[in-house]
Amino acid sequence: MRTPSATLGSALFFAAAPGVVAGLTPLWLTGWRPRHHLLWPVPLGIIGIVLVTAGSLVLVHAFVRFVTEGLGTPAPIAPTRHLVVGGLYRHVRNPMYLAVITTIAGQTLILQRGILLWYLATATAVMVAFVHLYEQRALRARFGTQYEQYAQAVPGWLPRLRPFHPDDHPGHPGHPAAD
Template structure:
Protein backbone atom coordinates (compact mmCIF):
# COMPACT_ATOMS: atom_id res chain seq x y z
CA UNK A 1 0.00 0.00 0.00
CA UNK A 2 2.90 2.33 0.78
CA UNK A 3 4.25 2.16 -2.80
CA UNK A 4 0.90 3.30 -4.20
CA UNK A 5 0.81 6.23 -1.77
CA UNK A 6 4.38 7.17 -2.70
CA UNK A 7 3.49 7.13 -6.40
CA UNK A 8 0.45 9.33 -5.77
CA UNK A 9 2.56 11.74 -3.73
CA UNK A 10 5.20 11.81 -6.48
CA UNK A 11 2.56 12.61 -9.12
CA UNK A 12 1.08 15.36 -6.96
CA UNK A 13 4.48 16.97 -6.39
CA UNK A 14 5.29 16.70 -10.10
CA UNK A 15 1.92 18.26 -10.99
CA UNK A 16 2.51 21.12 -8.54
CA UNK A 17 6.03 21.74 -9.86
CA UNK A 18 4.86 21.60 -13.46
CA UNK A 19 2.03 24.02 -12.73
CA UNK A 20 4.43 26.48 -11.13
CA UNK A 21 6.87 26.14 -14.05
CA UNK A 22 4.02 26.95 -16.49
CA UNK A 23 4.88 30.59 -15.75
CA UNK A 24 7.87 30.29 -18.13
CA UNK A 25 6.01 29.40 -21.35
CA UNK A 26 3.12 31.69 -20.40
CA UNK A 27 5.62 34.54 -20.15
CA UNK A 28 7.26 33.77 -23.49
CA UNK A 29 4.06 32.95 -25.39
CA UNK A 30 1.80 35.54 -23.77
CA UNK A 31 3.45 38.30 -21.80
CA UNK A 32 6.31 39.05 -24.21
CA UNK A 33 3.99 39.34 -27.25
CA UNK A 34 1.77 41.64 -25.21
CA UNK A 35 4.76 43.81 -24.21
CA UNK A 36 5.81 44.05 -27.88
CA UNK A 37 2.34 44.73 -29.34
CA UNK A 38 -0.08 45.47 -26.48
CA UNK A 39 -2.13 43.03 -28.60
CA UNK A 40 -3.03 45.86 -30.92
CA UNK A 41 -4.35 44.74 -34.30
CA UNK A 42 -2.58 46.39 -37.23
CA UNK A 43 -5.19 47.60 -39.70
CA UNK A 44 -5.49 46.22 -42.26
CA UNK A 45 -4.09 42.85 -41.25
CA UNK A 46 -1.71 41.57 -43.96
CA UNK A 47 -3.35 38.45 -45.37
CA UNK A 48 -6.71 39.48 -43.95
CA UNK A 49 -9.14 37.00 -42.47
CA UNK A 50 -7.24 33.98 -43.81
CA UNK A 51 -4.09 35.03 -41.93
CA UNK A 52 -6.09 35.73 -38.80
CA UNK A 53 -7.81 32.32 -38.94
CA UNK A 54 -4.42 30.64 -39.40
CA UNK A 55 -3.19 32.63 -36.40
CA UNK A 56 -6.07 31.45 -34.23
CA UNK A 57 -5.35 27.84 -35.26
CA UNK A 58 -1.64 28.21 -34.42
CA UNK A 59 -2.41 29.76 -31.04
CA UNK A 60 -4.96 27.05 -30.23
CA UNK A 61 -2.66 24.23 -31.35
CA UNK A 62 0.26 25.71 -29.42
CA UNK A 63 -1.82 26.01 -26.26
CA UNK A 64 -3.12 22.45 -26.56
CA UNK A 65 0.37 21.01 -27.15
CA UNK A 66 1.88 22.91 -24.22
CA UNK A 67 -0.91 21.76 -21.91
CA UNK A 68 -0.69 18.13 -23.04
CA UNK A 69 3.10 18.13 -22.73
CA UNK A 70 3.03 19.56 -19.21
CA UNK A 71 0.49 16.94 -18.10
CA UNK A 72 2.69 14.18 -19.55
CA UNK A 73 5.76 15.50 -17.72
CA UNK A 74 3.90 15.39 -14.41
CA UNK A 75 2.00 12.11 -14.77
CA UNK A 76 4.34 10.00 -16.91
CA UNK A 77 7.70 11.62 -16.38
CA UNK A 78 7.12 12.23 -12.66
CA UNK A 79 8.85 15.57 -12.95
CA UNK A 80 8.62 18.90 -14.70
CA UNK A 81 9.89 20.46 -17.93
CA UNK A 82 12.14 22.65 -15.76
CA UNK A 83 15.85 21.80 -15.88
CA UNK A 84 16.06 22.11 -12.08
CA UNK A 85 13.30 19.50 -11.51
CA UNK A 86 13.59 17.12 -14.49
CA UNK A 87 11.43 14.05 -15.06
CA UNK A 88 12.44 10.67 -13.65
CA UNK A 89 11.12 8.88 -16.74
CA UNK A 90 11.74 9.75 -20.39
CA UNK A 91 8.51 11.15 -21.85
CA UNK A 92 7.95 9.75 -25.37
CA UNK A 93 4.15 9.61 -25.66
CA UNK A 94 1.58 12.04 -27.01
CA UNK A 95 3.12 14.88 -29.02
CA UNK A 96 6.57 13.54 -28.16
CA UNK A 97 5.93 10.71 -30.65
CA UNK A 98 6.04 13.30 -33.44
CA UNK A 99 8.69 15.80 -32.34
CA UNK A 100 11.27 15.81 -29.53
CA UNK A 101 10.64 19.39 -28.44
CA UNK A 102 6.89 19.99 -28.69
CA UNK A 103 6.81 22.66 -25.97
CA UNK A 104 9.36 24.86 -27.74
CA UNK A 105 7.68 24.30 -31.10
CA UNK A 106 4.29 25.11 -29.54
CA UNK A 107 5.57 28.34 -27.98
CA UNK A 108 6.92 29.38 -31.39
CA UNK A 109 3.57 28.45 -32.91
CA UNK A 110 1.64 30.54 -30.39
CA UNK A 111 3.86 33.60 -30.89
CA UNK A 112 3.71 33.24 -34.68
CA UNK A 113 -0.05 32.78 -34.48
CA UNK A 114 -0.36 36.02 -32.55
CA UNK A 115 1.70 37.73 -35.25
CA UNK A 116 -0.76 36.50 -37.88
CA UNK A 117 -3.86 37.26 -35.83
CA UNK A 118 -2.75 40.78 -34.97
CA UNK A 119 -0.96 41.54 -38.24
CA UNK A 120 2.17 42.27 -36.20
CA UNK A 121 5.39 41.22 -38.03
CA UNK A 122 7.39 42.15 -34.92
CA UNK A 123 6.13 38.93 -33.38
CA UNK A 124 7.73 36.90 -36.19
CA UNK A 125 11.02 38.58 -35.28
CA UNK A 126 10.39 37.79 -31.60
CA UNK A 127 9.77 34.12 -32.45
CA UNK A 128 12.93 33.93 -34.57
CA UNK A 129 15.10 35.67 -31.97
CA UNK A 130 13.64 33.48 -29.23
CA UNK A 131 14.59 30.37 -31.18
CA UNK A 132 18.32 31.18 -30.99
CA UNK A 133 18.82 30.58 -27.23
CA UNK A 134 16.35 27.68 -27.32
CA UNK A 135 18.31 25.87 -30.03
CA UNK A 136 21.57 26.48 -28.16
CA UNK A 137 20.07 25.25 -24.89
CA UNK A 138 18.65 22.09 -26.47
CA UNK A 139 21.85 21.22 -28.32
CA UNK A 140 24.33 22.12 -25.57
CA UNK A 141 22.45 21.18 -22.41
CA UNK A 142 19.20 19.27 -22.84
CA UNK A 143 20.27 16.61 -25.31
CA UNK A 144 23.58 15.72 -23.59
CA UNK A 145 21.80 15.61 -20.22
CA UNK A 146 19.07 13.30 -21.53
CA UNK A 147 21.66 11.08 -23.22
CA UNK A 148 23.55 10.70 -19.93
CA UNK A 149 20.42 10.12 -17.87
CA UNK A 150 18.46 7.78 -20.17
CA UNK A 151 21.24 6.24 -22.30
CA UNK A 152 20.17 3.85 -25.06
CA UNK A 153 16.47 4.60 -24.53
CA UNK A 154 17.05 8.27 -25.38
CA UNK A 155 19.46 7.49 -28.23
CA UNK A 156 16.84 5.26 -29.88
CA UNK A 157 14.24 7.99 -29.44
CA UNK A 158 16.59 10.72 -30.72
CA UNK A 159 17.46 8.65 -33.81
CA UNK A 160 13.77 8.19 -34.64
CA UNK A 161 12.05 11.47 -33.75
CA UNK A 162 13.08 14.84 -35.21
CA UNK A 163 14.13 17.71 -33.00
CA UNK A 164 11.99 20.51 -34.53
CA UNK A 165 9.92 19.48 -37.56
CA UNK A 166 7.30 16.89 -36.59
CA UNK A 167 7.06 13.48 -38.20
CA UNK A 168 3.91 12.70 -40.19
CA UNK A 169 3.37 9.38 -38.39
CA UNK A 170 3.78 8.72 -34.69
CA UNK A 171 6.95 7.00 -33.54
CA UNK A 172 6.40 3.66 -31.88
CA UNK A 173 8.91 2.61 -29.29
CA UNK A 174 10.26 -0.80 -29.93
Template sequence: MDTKRAALGSAAFFVAAPGTVVGLVPWLITRWDLDGGWWPAQVLGAALVVTGLVPVVSAFAQFAQAGGTPMPLAPTQRLVVTGFNRYVRNPMYVGLLVVILGQALLFTSPGLVAYAAAAWAATATFVRWYEEPTLQRTYGAEYDEYRANVRGWLPRRRPWTPTS
Protein backbone atom coordinates (compact mmCIF):
# COMPACT_ATOMS: atom_id res chain seq x y z
CA MET A 1 0.00 0.00 0.00
CA ASP A 2 1.42 3.41 -0.88
CA THR A 3 1.89 6.05 1.80
CA LYS A 4 -0.99 8.25 0.61
CA ARG A 5 -3.51 5.39 0.69
CA ALA A 6 -2.10 4.26 4.04
CA ALA A 7 -2.55 7.77 5.46
CA LEU A 8 -6.16 7.93 4.23
CA GLY A 9 -6.89 4.46 5.62
CA SER A 10 -5.27 5.33 8.93
CA ALA A 11 -7.25 8.58 9.15
CA ALA A 12 -10.54 6.79 8.46
CA PHE A 13 -9.72 4.09 11.00
CA PHE A 14 -8.70 6.78 13.54
CA VAL A 15 -12.12 8.42 13.28
CA ALA A 16 -13.94 5.07 13.49
CA ALA A 17 -12.03 3.26 16.24
CA PRO A 18 -10.42 5.78 18.64
CA GLY A 19 -13.19 8.22 17.75
CA THR A 20 -15.72 5.76 19.13
CA VAL A 21 -13.62 4.59 22.10
CA VAL A 22 -12.64 8.04 23.43
CA GLY A 23 -15.26 10.17 21.73
CA LEU A 24 -18.69 8.65 21.28
CA VAL A 25 -18.80 6.24 24.24
CA PRO A 26 -17.50 8.76 26.82
CA TRP A 27 -19.97 11.31 25.47
CA LEU A 28 -22.81 8.80 25.88
CA ILE A 29 -21.70 8.22 29.48
CA THR A 30 -21.07 11.86 30.48
CA ARG A 31 -22.69 14.08 27.84
CA TRP A 32 -19.47 16.11 28.40
CA ASP A 33 -21.01 17.56 31.58
CA LEU A 34 -18.31 19.47 33.49
CA ASP A 35 -20.59 20.64 36.32
CA GLY A 36 -19.71 19.73 39.87
CA GLY A 37 -16.11 18.74 39.34
CA TRP A 38 -13.15 19.76 41.47
CA TRP A 39 -11.16 22.06 39.19
CA PRO A 40 -7.66 20.69 40.04
CA ALA A 41 -8.86 17.19 39.14
CA GLN A 42 -10.39 18.55 35.95
CA VAL A 43 -7.13 20.26 34.98
CA LEU A 44 -5.23 17.02 35.60
CA GLY A 45 -7.87 15.16 33.60
CA ALA A 46 -7.55 17.54 30.66
CA ALA A 47 -3.75 17.13 30.78
CA LEU A 48 -4.15 13.33 30.74
CA VAL A 49 -6.50 13.55 27.75
CA VAL A 50 -3.95 15.55 25.76
CA THR A 51 -1.04 13.38 26.94
CA GLY A 52 -2.86 10.17 26.06
CA LEU A 53 -3.64 11.37 22.55
CA VAL A 54 0.03 11.99 21.73
CA PRO A 55 1.10 8.32 21.41
CA VAL A 56 -2.16 7.45 19.64
CA VAL A 57 -1.73 10.07 16.92
CA SER A 58 1.99 9.30 16.66
CA ALA A 59 1.37 5.57 16.27
CA PHE A 60 -1.20 6.14 13.53
CA ALA A 61 1.37 8.31 11.70
CA GLN A 62 4.06 5.63 12.14
CA PHE A 63 1.79 3.01 10.59
CA ALA A 64 0.98 5.28 7.64
CA GLN A 65 4.69 6.00 7.10
CA ALA A 66 5.30 2.24 7.09
CA GLY A 67 2.71 1.87 4.31
CA GLY A 68 -0.16 0.39 6.27
CA THR A 69 -2.69 1.07 8.98
CA PRO A 70 -3.26 -0.09 12.56
CA MET A 71 -6.40 -1.81 11.24
CA PRO A 72 -5.92 -5.61 11.13
CA LEU A 73 -7.38 -5.75 7.60
CA ALA A 74 -4.71 -3.39 6.18
CA PRO A 75 -1.49 -3.97 8.13
CA THR A 76 2.03 -2.86 7.33
CA GLN A 77 4.46 -5.13 5.49
CA ARG A 78 7.09 -4.65 8.21
CA LEU A 79 6.92 -4.65 11.99
CA VAL A 80 6.56 -1.09 13.27
CA VAL A 81 9.03 -0.59 16.14
CA THR A 82 9.52 3.16 15.88
CA GLY A 83 8.17 6.10 17.85
CA PHE A 84 6.33 5.19 21.05
CA ASN A 85 6.47 1.52 20.03
CA ARG A 86 10.09 1.63 21.21
CA TYR A 87 8.79 2.17 24.78
CA VAL A 88 5.66 0.01 24.94
CA ARG A 89 4.20 -2.58 22.54
CA ASN A 90 0.68 -1.19 22.74
CA PRO A 91 1.08 2.61 22.70
CA MET A 92 -2.28 3.22 21.06
CA TYR A 93 -4.17 1.18 23.62
CA VAL A 94 -2.22 2.62 26.55
CA GLY A 95 -2.79 6.13 25.21
CA LEU A 96 -6.53 5.56 24.79
CA LEU A 97 -6.80 4.23 28.35
CA VAL A 98 -4.98 7.33 29.63
CA VAL A 99 -7.46 9.48 27.68
CA ILE A 100 -10.46 7.67 29.20
CA LEU A 101 -9.04 7.97 32.72
CA GLY A 102 -8.36 11.65 32.05
CA GLN A 103 -11.95 12.05 30.94
CA ALA A 104 -13.09 10.33 34.14
CA LEU A 105 -11.30 13.05 36.13
CA LEU A 106 -12.38 15.84 33.81
CA PHE A 107 -16.06 14.90 34.00
CA THR A 108 -15.96 13.43 37.54
CA SER A 109 -17.33 10.17 36.20
CA PRO A 110 -17.12 6.82 38.00
CA GLY A 111 -18.86 5.41 34.93
CA LEU A 112 -15.80 6.28 32.84
CA VAL A 113 -13.52 4.54 35.36
CA ALA A 114 -15.63 1.40 34.95
CA TYR A 115 -15.57 1.88 31.18
CA ALA A 116 -11.76 2.20 31.25
CA ALA A 117 -11.52 -1.11 33.13
CA ALA A 118 -13.85 -2.80 30.63
CA ALA A 119 -11.99 -1.27 27.68
CA TRP A 120 -8.66 -2.50 29.05
CA ALA A 121 -10.05 -6.01 29.64
CA ALA A 122 -11.44 -6.18 26.09
CA THR A 123 -8.23 -4.78 24.61
CA ALA A 124 -5.95 -7.06 26.62
CA THR A 125 -8.03 -10.05 25.52
CA PHE A 126 -7.83 -8.98 21.86
CA VAL A 127 -4.06 -8.42 22.12
CA ARG A 128 -3.43 -11.75 23.84
CA TRP A 129 -5.60 -13.98 21.68
CA TYR A 130 -5.49 -12.29 18.27
CA GLU A 131 -2.88 -9.58 17.87
CA GLU A 132 0.15 -11.25 19.45
CA PRO A 133 -0.31 -14.63 17.71
CA THR A 134 -0.88 -12.85 14.39
CA LEU A 135 2.24 -10.70 14.80
CA GLN A 136 4.28 -13.75 15.79
CA ARG A 137 3.12 -15.69 12.70
CA THR A 138 3.70 -12.68 10.44
CA TYR A 139 7.04 -11.41 11.72
CA GLY A 140 8.50 -14.46 13.52
CA ALA A 141 11.86 -13.96 15.21
CA GLU A 142 11.72 -10.17 14.69
CA TYR A 143 8.52 -9.98 16.77
CA ASP A 144 9.91 -12.44 19.34
CA GLU A 145 12.92 -10.17 19.89
CA TYR A 146 10.68 -7.11 20.14
CA ARG A 147 8.32 -8.82 22.56
CA ALA A 148 11.24 -9.97 24.74
CA ASN A 149 12.54 -6.40 25.01
CA VAL A 150 9.45 -4.18 25.12
CA ARG A 151 6.63 -4.71 27.63
CA GLY A 152 3.04 -4.71 26.47
CA TRP A 153 1.45 -2.30 28.93
CA LEU A 154 4.10 -0.58 31.06
CA PRO A 155 6.49 1.67 29.15
CA ARG A 156 10.25 1.25 29.35
CA ARG A 157 12.36 4.08 30.75
CA ARG A 158 14.64 4.13 27.71
CA PRO A 159 13.68 3.42 24.11
CA TRP A 160 14.50 -0.01 22.73
CA THR A 161 16.59 -0.27 19.58
CA PRO A 162 16.38 -3.43 17.47
CA THR A 163 19.62 -5.31 16.89
CA SER A 164 19.04 -5.67 13.15
Protein backbone atom coordinates (compact mmCIF):
# COMPACT_ATOMS: atom_id res chain seq x y z
CA MET A 1 0.00 0.00 0.00
CA ARG A 2 1.38 3.40 -0.91
CA THR A 3 1.64 6.15 1.69
CA PRO A 4 -1.23 8.34 0.33
CA SER A 5 -3.56 5.32 0.28
CA ALA A 6 -2.43 4.26 3.75
CA THR A 7 -2.93 7.80 5.03
CA LEU A 8 -6.46 8.05 3.62
CA GLY A 9 -7.37 4.55 4.80
CA SER A 10 -6.02 5.26 8.27
CA ALA A 11 -7.89 8.57 8.48
CA LEU A 12 -11.15 6.86 7.51
CA PHE A 13 -10.55 4.05 9.99
CA PHE A 14 -9.66 6.62 12.69
CA ALA A 15 -13.08 8.22 12.23
CA ALA A 16 -14.88 4.87 12.00
CA ALA A 17 -13.29 3.06 14.94
CA PRO A 18 -11.82 5.23 17.72
CA GLY A 19 -13.86 8.19 16.52
CA VAL A 20 -17.07 6.27 17.15
CA VAL A 21 -15.92 4.37 20.25
CA ALA A 22 -14.25 7.28 22.07
CA GLY A 23 -16.16 10.16 20.48
CA LEU A 24 -19.64 9.59 19.10
CA THR A 25 -20.77 6.92 21.55
CA PRO A 26 -19.84 8.93 24.67
CA LEU A 27 -21.51 11.95 23.03
CA TRP A 28 -24.64 9.90 22.38
CA LEU A 29 -24.63 8.57 25.97
CA THR A 30 -24.09 11.93 27.68
CA GLY A 31 -24.65 14.77 25.23
CA TRP A 32 -21.34 16.00 26.69
CA ARG A 33 -23.36 17.27 29.63
CA PRO A 34 -21.74 16.84 33.03
CA ARG A 35 -23.66 15.70 36.07
CA HIS A 36 -25.77 18.59 37.38
CA HIS A 37 -24.05 18.60 40.74
CA LEU A 38 -20.43 17.66 40.33
CA LEU A 39 -19.48 15.28 43.13
CA TRP A 40 -15.74 15.12 42.56
CA PRO A 41 -13.31 17.94 43.15
CA VAL A 42 -12.00 20.06 40.29
CA PRO A 43 -8.58 18.29 40.28
CA LEU A 44 -10.26 15.10 39.04
CA GLY A 45 -11.73 17.05 36.13
CA ILE A 46 -8.26 18.35 35.35
CA ILE A 47 -6.92 14.79 35.47
CA GLY A 48 -9.73 13.85 33.09
CA ILE A 49 -8.66 16.57 30.64
CA VAL A 50 -5.06 15.31 30.84
CA LEU A 51 -6.24 11.73 30.17
CA VAL A 52 -8.37 12.76 27.16
CA THR A 53 -5.49 14.79 25.75
CA ALA A 54 -2.92 12.02 26.34
CA GLY A 55 -5.23 9.37 24.88
CA SER A 56 -5.86 11.48 21.79
CA LEU A 57 -2.15 12.13 21.25
CA VAL A 58 -1.31 8.43 21.63
CA LEU A 59 -4.02 7.53 19.11
CA VAL A 60 -2.65 9.94 16.54
CA HIS A 61 0.90 8.66 17.15
CA ALA A 62 -0.20 5.04 16.74
CA PHE A 63 -2.06 5.74 13.51
CA VAL A 64 0.94 7.60 12.09
CA ARG A 65 3.16 4.59 12.94
CA PHE A 66 0.85 2.31 10.94
CA VAL A 67 1.19 4.54 7.89
CA THR A 68 4.90 5.34 8.10
CA GLU A 69 6.37 2.15 9.57
CA GLY A 70 3.79 -0.47 8.70
CA LEU A 71 2.91 0.90 5.24
CA GLY A 72 -0.76 0.17 5.81
CA THR A 73 -3.64 0.87 8.16
CA PRO A 74 -4.89 -0.48 11.49
CA ALA A 75 -8.03 -1.68 9.69
CA PRO A 76 -8.17 -5.46 9.29
CA ILE A 77 -9.27 -5.03 5.66
CA ALA A 78 -6.14 -2.99 4.77
CA PRO A 79 -3.40 -4.33 7.08
CA THR A 80 0.19 -3.20 7.24
CA ARG A 81 2.93 -4.66 5.09
CA HIS A 82 5.32 -4.65 8.07
CA LEU A 83 4.82 -5.44 11.75
CA VAL A 84 4.69 -2.15 13.67
CA VAL A 85 7.17 -2.35 16.55
CA GLY A 86 8.49 1.23 16.77
CA GLY A 87 7.49 4.29 18.76
CA LEU A 88 5.10 3.48 21.59
CA TYR A 89 4.85 -0.09 20.27
CA ARG A 90 8.33 -0.60 21.73
CA HIS A 91 6.75 -0.33 25.20
CA VAL A 92 3.33 -1.98 24.82
CA ARG A 93 1.63 -4.00 22.06
CA ASN A 94 -1.76 -2.28 22.31
CA PRO A 95 -1.24 1.48 22.67
CA MET A 96 -4.21 2.23 20.45
CA TYR A 97 -6.67 0.32 22.63
CA LEU A 98 -5.09 1.74 25.78
CA ALA A 99 -5.48 5.24 24.32
CA VAL A 100 -9.19 4.69 23.67
CA ILE A 101 -9.65 3.33 27.21
CA THR A 102 -7.72 6.29 28.63
CA THR A 103 -9.82 8.77 26.63
CA ILE A 104 -13.10 7.28 27.88
CA ALA A 105 -11.76 7.20 31.46
CA GLY A 106 -10.89 10.88 31.13
CA GLN A 107 -14.38 11.68 29.86
CA THR A 108 -15.79 9.80 32.85
CA LEU A 109 -13.79 11.99 35.23
CA ILE A 110 -14.73 15.20 33.43
CA LEU A 111 -18.45 14.52 33.07
CA GLN A 112 -18.96 12.36 36.18
CA ARG A 113 -21.61 10.29 34.47
CA GLY A 114 -22.15 6.73 35.71
CA ILE A 115 -23.19 5.57 32.25
CA LEU A 116 -19.64 6.31 31.04
CA LEU A 117 -18.19 4.09 33.75
CA TRP A 118 -20.35 1.21 32.51
CA TYR A 119 -19.46 2.03 28.93
CA LEU A 120 -15.76 2.10 29.82
CA ALA A 121 -15.99 -1.38 31.33
CA THR A 122 -17.93 -2.73 28.34
CA ALA A 123 -15.66 -1.13 25.73
CA THR A 124 -12.57 -2.42 27.55
CA ALA A 125 -13.97 -5.97 27.68
CA VAL A 126 -14.82 -5.88 23.98
CA MET A 127 -11.36 -4.59 23.00
CA VAL A 128 -9.55 -7.17 25.13
CA ALA A 129 -11.70 -9.95 23.67
CA PHE A 130 -11.05 -8.71 20.12
CA VAL A 131 -7.29 -8.69 20.73
CA HIS A 132 -7.30 -12.21 22.20
CA LEU A 133 -9.82 -13.83 19.87
CA TYR A 134 -8.88 -12.21 16.55
CA GLU A 135 -5.99 -9.80 16.41
CA GLN A 136 -3.23 -11.88 18.03
CA ARG A 137 -4.13 -14.86 15.86
CA ALA A 138 -4.15 -12.72 12.72
CA LEU A 139 -0.75 -11.21 13.55
CA ARG A 140 0.73 -14.66 14.26
CA ALA A 141 -0.58 -15.91 10.92
CA ARG A 142 0.70 -12.86 9.04
CA PHE A 143 4.08 -12.28 10.70
CA GLY A 144 4.91 -15.67 12.27
CA THR A 145 8.10 -15.84 14.32
CA GLN A 146 8.62 -12.09 14.12
CA TYR A 147 5.32 -11.50 15.94
CA GLU A 148 5.92 -14.35 18.40
CA GLN A 149 9.24 -12.86 19.48
CA TYR A 150 7.74 -9.39 19.70
CA ALA A 151 4.79 -10.69 21.76
CA GLN A 152 7.16 -12.47 24.14
CA ALA A 153 9.28 -9.33 24.61
CA VAL A 154 6.57 -6.65 24.82
CA PRO A 155 3.56 -6.84 27.15
CA GLY A 156 0.10 -6.40 25.71
CA TRP A 157 -1.46 -4.11 28.27
CA LEU A 158 1.02 -2.85 30.89
CA PRO A 159 3.80 -0.83 29.24
CA ARG A 160 7.37 -1.84 29.89
CA LEU A 161 9.78 0.91 30.87
CA ARG A 162 12.76 -0.30 28.84
CA PRO A 163 11.90 -0.07 25.13
CA PHE A 164 11.97 -3.13 22.92
CA HIS A 165 14.67 -3.16 20.24
CA PRO A 166 13.93 -5.62 17.41
CA ASP A 167 17.59 -5.86 16.50
CA ASP A 168 18.31 -7.32 19.97
CA HIS A 169 16.19 -10.38 19.15
CA PRO A 170 17.29 -13.08 16.68
CA GLY A 171 14.72 -13.68 13.97
CA HIS A 172 13.72 -10.05 13.61
CA PRO A 173 14.72 -8.29 10.40
CA GLY A 174 17.97 -6.42 10.93
CA HIS A 175 19.37 -8.82 13.53
CA PRO A 176 22.69 -10.35 12.36
CA ALA A 177 21.38 -13.89 12.96
CA ALA A 178 18.38 -13.20 10.69
CA ASP A 179 20.48 -12.11 7.69
